[in-house]
Amino acid sequence: TKTPARSQSTATQKTLRVAVVQMLVGSDKATNLKNAERLVNQACDGNADVVVLPEIWNSPYAVDQFRKHAEPIGHECGPSVSLLKTLAKERNVWIVGGSVPELSDDKVYNTSPIINSDGVLVEKHRKVHLFDIDVPGKIRFFESETLTGGDSATVTPLTEEHALGVAICYDVRFPELAITMRKKGASILVYPGAFNTVTGPPHWELLARARALDAQAFVVCASPARNPDSAYQAYGHSVVVDPWGAPLERCAGHGEEILFADLDLTRVAEVRNSMKLLDQRRPDVYGTFIEGVDWKE
Numbered sequence: 001t002k003t004p005a006r007s008q009s010t011a012t013q014k015t016l017r018v019a020v021v022q023m024l025v026g027s028d029k030a031t032n033l034k035n036a037e038r039l040v041n042q043a044c045d046g047n048a049d050v051v052v053l054p055e056i057w058n059s060p061y062a063v064d065q066f067r068k069h070a071e072p073i074g075h076e077c078g079p080s081v082s083l084l085k086t087l088a089k090e091r092n093v094w095i096v097g098g099s100v101p102e103l104s105d106d107k108v109y110n111t112s113p114i115i116n117s118d119g120v121l122v123e124k125h126r127k128v129h130l131f132d133i134d135v136p137g138k139i140r141f142f143e144s145e146t147l148t149g150g151d152s153a154t155v156t157p158l159t160e161e162h163a164l165g166v167a168i169c170y171d172v173r174f175p176e177l178a179i180t181m182r183k184k185g186a187s188i189l190v191y192p193g194a195f196n197t198v199t200g201p202p203h204w205e206l207l208a209r210a211r212a213l214d215a216q217a218f219v220v221c222a223s224p225a226r227n228p229d230s231a232y233q234a235y236g237h238s239v240v241v242d243p244w245g246a247p248l249e250r251c252a253g254h255g256e257e258i259l260f261a262d263l264d265l266t267r268v269a270e271v272r273n274s275m276k277l278l279d280q281r282r283p284d285v286y287g288t289f290i291e292g293v294d295w296k297e
């Protein structure tokens with residue numbers, strides 16, 4: 001079953017309270033799980049409808065660690081996703097479970113589990129664009145050394161009128177994916193992420209705002225807190241952006257915290273009706289941009 005978010009019922013739901021858990025991630029898996037449990041409970045105490053965790057929250061963000069921390073995510077789930085399913089049911093809350101390394105047919109994916117308020121895994125997103133980057137003297141990171149990329153856009157109904165699109169971190173750089181999620185019905189795009197201190201300052205918030213404008217949707221970007229003991233320095237600064245491109249509330253700092261944002265869902269239709277971007281596209285001038293996508297609403 002895909003139950004609606006809980007604060008109001010189905011079609012009448014006008015606001016959605018999102019809690020972005022910017023958690024500290026370390027090298028000990030058991031500690032990471034305990035930390036996630038504590039913070040998800042804290043987010044629920046703050047009346048969240050949807051709790052969002054960051055990218056790779058059960059393991060260090062390092063290519064040589066992913067397989068070691070990988071778990072099945074499906075009919076059977078490992079301890080990380082099982083914990084989130086239990087919490088979602090106990091607290092009657094939706095959880096976009098950041099991402100964890102997923103083991104499937106001996107391959108490892110960077111996968112976001114999406115769990116409804118009955119504790120059911122309703123969907124999962126496998127990171128489509130692997131983070132392969134080489135900025136000389138600053139950062140070199142190749143997820144493709146140990147991970148396999150996913151091959152689909154992920155959208156799941158949340159209320160009768162609104163659906164969640166979920167993609168992961170580097171995926172945020174690709175407007176095609178954001179617009180594909182919109183075309184599949186998403187009005188809230190959630191990106192668990194783990195940008196770094198090189199690309200984060202110039203790009204993170206700008207990309208979140210750009211995707212909000214491209215898709216005329218809410219964008220929720222969740223980062224881990226910065227861990228001084230980690231080889232990979234996460235940027236932090238989790239942020240929520242409205243469909244008009246404006247950050248909601250203040251964005252987070254780089255320490256551990258929970259960022260709450262109340263999404264006024266009526267803004268999606270208002271913005272989309274005031275500028276009919278999909279209908280106004282001119283594929284006769286620049287092609288279809290995404291093969292097979294019919295731009296008209």
Ligand SMILES: NC(=O)CCC(=O)C(=O)O
Nearest residue numbers: 131169170194195196199
């Ligand atoms: N984990 C990631 O995908 C990081 C993406 C990132 O930092 C970027 O600059 O893009």
